[in-house]
Amino acid sequence: MRVGVVGVGCSKFGRRDDVTIQELAYEAVKEALDDAGMVQDDIDLSVVGSVNTRGYELMPAVPVNEYCGFAGKGPLRVEAACATGTAAVYTAYTSIASKMADVAIAIGVEKMTEVDTATSLAIGGRAGNYLWEFHQYGTTFPGYYAMHASAHMAKFGTSEKQMAMVAVKAHRNAAKNPKAHFQKEITVEDVLNSRVITYPLKLYDCSPISDGSAAAILASEEKIKEFGIDDVIWLESAGYASDTSNMTNRESFVGLKATVLAAEMAYRRAGIDDPVKQLDMATVHDCFTIAEIMAYEDLKFCRKGEGGKFVEMEESDIGGKLPVNTFGGLKAKGHPLAATGVAMVYEVVKQLREEAGDLQVDLKNYRGLIHNVGGTGHFAFVMLFRR
16 A cells, blocks of 8 residues: 655754743644645544653653644654654554554654753663663763764774765755754864864764654545545655664674665665665765764665765765755754654655755655664664655
């Protein structure tokens, strides 16, 4: 059964002290309903994605569901660390594909700024093996990706300047995205001169702590015909994978095995053998600049070890071989954990509908990809969408 995305919504990302988590979720839900031309009664199932170990609502699915008008529509709550958003989309997708629902909404929402930075970092460090790594060694989320960056630099000669270029591209795109957390362009020198967080990662190599929400409405092909919806973005295929909780059990630190396996699954199901030629754009998980460089390689946008050159040659810019993170990515658009994956769907849908304004890419294949990672490669989802 074919399943399509018929409505998307996204809140403004950033520090959102002006709203509760319920109100924040509704911003995206209202936009998605209006976009689909639907009302709450048209939805069969609500899937709420929220990590939310930080805020006052420790179990947010029920209050979010009620406030958004979906009481009685579920709810399901899913969590897969930073990949929670795509886990929500995947759950909505499989519920429809299995004929358990006809129309489902995936909601990703997070209020991350309700606690201080140290607490947020401590929670992020628990995405892997708490007792062995975080409890014993105090490993934080930036610390994990600093290990990846150091390994990649040592093996392939990837430079701090190349990583900085990822951040510059992200801020350049986000400056044209009114919903982005950061809307100011930066230079390579700004990145290189920013304070060190965990060597070699500096402040501007890191995504921000953000609040935000996103929503996507999915429906079966039969229901789409019933509603008379013409402009549909089909979820063509999905891949998923995971890896060891303990980093010392990993085979390598120069990439993420979960991404490689998830991509292979998604590509195989969609008949993709050359993603650069067969896709028009991609959103990848750039929680840190090195993460985007590794994603280029793990997703087969370039050969292993050439991710730094890929960004340096502007191949991932709008107008390049394969535009990546056209709305600013996690790095500059923001990274409200559970909202991130659903916001990637929002971006791909806007691009494939040619509704991206100043950030619009040229379309030839009418195909886009999203890549969402949980923890430090502990989870990964890759999804392909087609108009």
